[in-house]
Amino acid sequence: MDLGLRQRTAVVLGASRGLGRAIAAALAAEGANVLLCARSEEALAGVAAELDGLGSGRIGHHAVDLSRPGAPAGIQAAAQEQLGPVDILVNNGGGPPPGPIAETERATWQEQFDSMAAPLFELGGLVVPGMRERGWGRILTVVSSGVIQPIPNLGLSNALRSSVVGWSKTLAGEVAGDGITVNCIAPGRVATDRTAELDRKAAERQGISVAEVERNSRALIPAGRYGEPAEFGDTAAFLVSARASYITGSVIRVDGGLIKSI
């Protein structure tokens, strides 16, 4: 199946490792031009070198801290300068720290909102006019299984990502008639640095080994294993492709069956 991504220009946030890197790799392999964004210039340059030549498109990168004012405008300008107008926006970034929600202070809520939600809303608003003019666009936001089945001890993630889902669904309705789809993709447990770090913290908290935490996690996943970043990246590439033109306003699960509800 040709996904129709050749010569489309994609911005992928959080692309220096993990899920973002896997999405960028899948898009690059399909011939899209890809702008990789994250904070570490060095890590981005390494990923850019790996992805260069994977497909027929060009690879650019832009070091940016999403929590800084002006970051969204800087991303749009970097895409325009290096690759052209943005056809595809993949919103992604770092996850918040774990901890009991009742003990989370207002300053932490604000800080995480400014990093995990506000810049995505702003960047979405910046790219929509161009997508509307060209009559084609894709906005896909990485959230979490926690937006459907809240994850204990990850209250910041559950709450703030649910606001992102509300934004995504509202925007989807506003732009569906312009050839633009807006969706969320919800990972369950995909094996990345972030998952390993959360497992390490859970092991410390529970006084058990990391291997035991992983075993307990796998027992909750009907597939019996953590997901691979590449299988997540491939699903994301389909969702932003020409082929997925009638999927909008959805939250698509990539969780090996982890979420218990229908």
Ligand SMILES: NC(=O)c1ccc[n+]([C@@H]2O[C@H](COP(=O)([O-])OP(=O)(O)OC[C@H]3O[C@@H](n4cnc5c(N)ncnc54)[C@H](OP(=O)(O)O)[C@@H]3O)[C@@H](O)[C@H]2O)c1
């Ligand atoms: N993996 C899973 O199974 C899973 C499950 C549920 C939810 N999620 C969520 O999905 C997202 C991606 O997951 P992941 O496992 O790939 O996480 P990860 O390994 O921690 O990668 C996060 C990416 O975001 C970038 N980033 C972090 N903070 C940033 C900032 N302030 N500005 C710009 N870029 C920033 C990081 O690069 P730099 O550090 O260089 O900036 C990195 O490229 C996370 O929000 C995670 O919480 C993941």
